[in-house]
Amino acid sequence: MSSDNSSRPLCLIPGPVEMTSTVLQAHSTPATAHTDPKFVEAFGQVIEKLRTVVDTKTAQPFVIAGSGTLGWDQTAANLLEAGDSVLVLSNGYFGEGLADCMETYGAQVTRLRAEAGNRQTLDEIRQALQQKTYKLVTVSQVDTSTGVLGDVQGVAELVRDVSPTTLVVVDGVCATAAERLYFDAWGVDVVITASQKALGCPPGISIVVASQKALKVLSERKTPVPAYYVNWNRWLPIMRSYEDRAVKYFATPCVQTIFALHTALGELLADGGMERVFAAHESTSKRVKAAVASWGLKTVAVAPEVSATAMTAVWLPEGIQAADLLPKLKARGVVAAGGILAGQAQRYFRLGHMGITATQDNGYVDVMLKAAAEALEECGHAIAPASGRASPPRL
Ligand SMILES: Cc1ncc(COP(=O)(O)O)c(C=O)c1O
Incomplete structure (x- = not known):
């Protein structure tokens, strides 16, 4: 039940989301x-x-x-x-x-x-x-x-x-x-x-x-x-x-x-109802937040207890703008979103990991994290080799 098999990029913005x-x-x-x-x-x-x-x-x-x-x-x-x-x-x-x-x-x-x-x-x-x-x-x-x-x-x-x-x-x-x-x-x-x-x-x-x-x-x-x-x-x-x-x-x-x-x-x-759905979003979100930390970056949400599990907004390193990063992500098969806070829109980017990206074993999170790490590196942000392109383990 994965989405269509075409070579189009995955839509991993905070909605609209990928569909089965x-x-x-x-x-x-x-x-x-x-x-x-x-x-x-x-x-x-x-x-x-x-x-x-x-x-x-x-x-x-x-x-x-x-x-x-x-x-x-x-x-x-x-x-x-x-x-x-x-x-x-x-x-x-x-x-x-x-x-x-x-x-x-x-x-x-x-x-x-x-x-x-x-x-x-x-x-x-x-x-x-x-x-x-x-x-x-x-x-x-x-x-x-x-x-x-x-x-x-x-x-x-x-x-x-x-x-x-x-x-x-x-x-x-x-x-x-x-x-x-x-x-x-x-x-x-x-x-x-x-x-x-x-x-x-x-x-x-x-x-x-x-x-x-x-x-x-x-x-x-x-x-x-x-x-x-x-x-x-x-x-x-x-x-x-x-x-x-x-x-x-x-x-x-x-x-x-x-x-x-x-x-x-x-x-x-199906198969476990909303408790399964919530747990899947929580473990996916932890994985994404761990990857962001491994890139040496901070989320816009200032602490885990105020962080959404549906999505993650990430501050960009000094000198890198959302407009630089997003096309490089897209070239790697992932459509992500820029910022929308007034005056800060270029300073951060947003990843959506809700719906089937979180609840199904479709590998979308692997694709997203690998693409983001590579795109950041192409923008000039150095990522430590151990945490770079390899996707963090599933929790
Ligand atoms: C929290 C929140 N409220 C309201 C809206 C507006 O929804 P729509 O764009 O479907 O009109 C959005 C859209 O992203 C949203 O994220």
């Missing part, structure tokens, strides 16, 4: 009505399996054509009313974007920023929560610009303790199905994600899972939802209907991408 050939085949099914019983069954199963991925019994998945950003709009439009207060824990580019989106819907946003490569301490968050009652607090489980891991469990516990009415919203676009998250046990209210990252599917599906508490906030709104397409009142009957294996129409679902997601979720949850 079975997912690619599912994505190329012929024209199929959204009323077709095969599609109805696949869609129903997708909704059920997404609950398993985030470990919830009662929360409601919304599966809507769009990208991860649409999940920000879904959350803001449905759960916020103009003037509501939101605390955004911002660890980089995507935290800032999420804050901008909330402001677009009239929220009063407080941004609690961490230094590049770090996250807020629980004490800082506690202080912020004690100063004001927030309707939502948002945490990016992985900010893809830095590879910093948010402390979802810690934040959810704190919110329960200090401000139990506040909803805990997780941006899991670069985290869901790679980083551990136990929705019900941790007391999360919203997980925002998308199809093209650790779920192992093409881009095109915005996924939001909302707790019953969040849906109650929606039902008790004083003002109408200020959006048409993302209004959950229109989507709830659709999701419930497909889950009951019956057709209901609001807007045309992305049939082929949902078939692909159905296949990807089936593969993800």
